Amino acid sequence: MPYSxxxxxxxxxxxxxxxxxxxxxxxxxxxxxxxxxxxxxFIGHDSQVPNRGDYYxxxxxxxxxxxMTRDQKGEVNVLHNxxxxxxxKLVDTRCGNARAFTCCYHGWCFNTDGTLLKIPNEKxxxxxxxDIKDPKNNIQKVAQSENYRxxxxxxxxxxxxxxxxxxxxxxxxFDNLCDRAPEGExxxxxxxxxxxxxxxxxxxxxNLNDTMHPMVTHQSVVQAAKDYISTLPxxxxxxxxxxxxxxxxxxxxxxxxxxxITGFKYGHHYDGGKSSIHADYSVLPAYNDAMVAxxxxxxxxxxxxxxxxxxxxxxxxxxxSAVQNIRVVRPLAVNKCIVETWSFRLKGAPxxxxxxxxxxxxxxxxxxxxxxxxxxxxxxxxxSGLESNGDDWVDMARQFGxxxxxxxxxxxxxxxxxxxxxxxTAWRNYMTDAYxxxxxx
Amino acid sequence: xxxxKNIERYLYDEADLxxxxxxxxxxxxxxxxxxYWMPVTEDQKDPLNHVSILYDxxxxxxxxxxxxxxxxxxxxxxxxxxxxxxSNVRIIGNNDKGDLVVxxxxxxxxxxxxxxxxxxxxxxxxxxxxGDSYKIRHKKVxxxxxxxxxxxxxxxx
Numbered sequence: 301m302p303y304s305x306x307x308x309x310x311x312x313x314x315x316x317x318x319x320x321x322x323x324x325x326x327x328x329x330x331x332x333x334x335x336x337x338x339x340x341x342f343i344g345h346d347s348q349v350p351n352r353g354d355y356y357x358x359x360x361x362x363x364x365x366x367x368m369t370r371d372q373k374g375e376v377n378v379l380h381n382x383x384x385x386x387x388x389k390l391v392d393t394r395c396g397n398a399r400a401f402t403c404c405y406h407g408w409c410f411n412t413d414g415t416l417l418k419i420p421n422e423k424x425x426x427x428x429x430x431d432i433k434d435p436k437n438n439i440q441k442v443a444q445s446e447n448y449r450x451x452x453x454x455x456x457x458x459x460x461x462x463x464x465x466x467x468x469x470x471x472x473x474f475d476n477l478c479d480r481a482p483e484g485e486x487x488x489x490x491x492x493x494x495x496x497x498x499x500x501x502x503x504x505x506x507n508l509n510d511t512m513h514p515m516v517t518h519q520s521v522v523q524a525a526k527d528y529i530s531t532l533p534x535x536x537x538x539x540x541x542x543x544x545x546x547x548x549x550x551x552x553x554x555x556x557x558x559x560x561i562t563g564f565k566y567g568h569h570y571d572g573g574k575s576s577i578h579a580d581y582s583v584l585p586a587y588n589d590a591m592v593a594x595x596x597x598x599x600x601x602x603x604x605x606x607x608x609x610x611x612x613x614x615x616x617x618x619x620x621s622a623v624q625n626i627r628v629v630r631p632l633a634v635n636k637c638i639v640e641t642w643s644f645r646l647k648g649a650p651x652x653x654x655x656x657x658x659x660x661x662x663x664x665x666x667x668x669x670x671x672x673x674x675x676x677x678x679x680x681x682x683x684s685g686l687e688s689n690g691d692d693w694v695d696m697a698r699q700f701g702x703x704x705x706x707x708x709x710x711x712x713x714x715x716x717x718x719x720x721x722x723x724x725t726a727w728r729n730y731m732t733d734a735y736x737x738x739x740x741x
Numbered sequence: 742x743x744x745x746k747n748i749e750r751y752l753y754d755e756a757d758l759x760x761x762x763x764x765x766x767x768x769x770x771x772x773x774x775x776x777y778w779m780p781v782t783e784d785q786k787d788p789l790n791h792v793s794i795l796y797d798x799x800x801x802x803x804x805x806x807x808x809x810x811x812x813x814x815x816x817x818x819x820x821x822x823x824x825x826x827x828s829n830v831r832i833i834g835n836n837d838k839g840d841l842v843v844x845x846x847x848x849x850x851x852x853x854x855x856x857x858x859x860x861x862x863x864x865x866x867x868x869x870x871x872g873d874s875y876k877i878r879h880k881k882v883x884x885x886x887x888x889x890x891x892x893x894x895x896x897x898x
Contacts, residue, residue: 490791491781494890520811521804528803540800638890643792651790658792667891668779668795670808673816676893680854681815
């Protein structure tokens, strides 16, 4: 039975979510059409394709491969990774450099901006109406792509609002990430970690600003780190970045409550602002000096004091501006997704800053870390628990009714479920085609 | 002339400690400045300026050992069993620290969360000679699928 919009609307209530949202393949396929093919999806950073002819291949949905290219004019494009002739995937390596893309089957050859360059034995098309200059013979560009301070997003929806409008107030965190560079720019650096998650993609997103879980889920690593690091001589302990990174995961409910959660239209939200679990990281003097030289003392303080935990640009990317890493979600099936962790260099900052970012990515987000696997364990247990019809509903009621409407944003307590409610308002609007017809947040 | 039989026996003993598992004894094989590295690309030069799947020094090994047995580490609720096979052991020579560099191929079956998984790749050990035996200054584990998406890994390989 296909789901009607009315059926879908009933799956999300103001304080609860029906378990079908996580377990039904039909819902997953509808999500790929109605959310992932409508929203702006993060593709990559333009520093991944620094030179003309560079390309980077990824996916918008499990069925829609795309390739980001730097063409011969130096422009960045997002193209459907599909030959215009018989549909073969053109690029089947992750990244590289090409003068042109030649299809492995009949040798159709395309420029890196997607335009058709030549085809073998073209005379076979004489008098068939074929025109090599006809744009329909090009590799097709996605409906819209935009580059915000190096971060390239694409949408398959020609009617989607422009990227900045779509991001709304959550844009501040992308600005903060880039502003933390003395040169005002960041670049992808130090590689990527890819972590296979045997769970629905939304479980990962719901955890980002779930501040009621760290002291439970991560208590083991916090205690192990504190116990052992406390046995080290004080000087040795103080030199370990791990001693700054791990313990805040055990912060109290009160600390998290005070961070506040801020939600925006289209499902975006962040935890923190004035403070976060990343707020007490030491600032390397040489980095501080470079920032002050670039921005002045006051602006530098302002940049450092805007301190968020995770900021989700629903549904595909979450960033940590204070850490300078991001995680990208690529759904594969109703119960499977890949989470990529990318780290960024602050241009003009000392090398140690990138090293701390990479340490964080490895220590917290790696498949062999002592933090990410305990999160994933919880998601997998939810995924398997929700297969049971023992109860149909998942709760998101914490502090319901206390969220404060501030116009373009909604602000709630740091341990509230405002983050989840924000996501599911967007989920329901996308899934029932409510965006574009009513202004609803 | 280093006897390759001694080296092989040492590598087998190390693998045995991982398979038992006896992390307490395994960590003691490492020198005070010892490190364990699992890079995420085949030709990764550096564990600090590039992200890795795993890079632990003795301090982080100790933290991990405590975490392994912590009753509230949910991902460790599932007992892990592993079985290592090591072969093609080769002595490469001494590096600039004077450590003996030994490479080998390994395969490890790991049973975790009701699933059997196969890992394989190349080991590189940097060994400090100590009496009849060795200390490990550095162990590098390059998985043949190091740059593929990985599932949770809760043990050293």
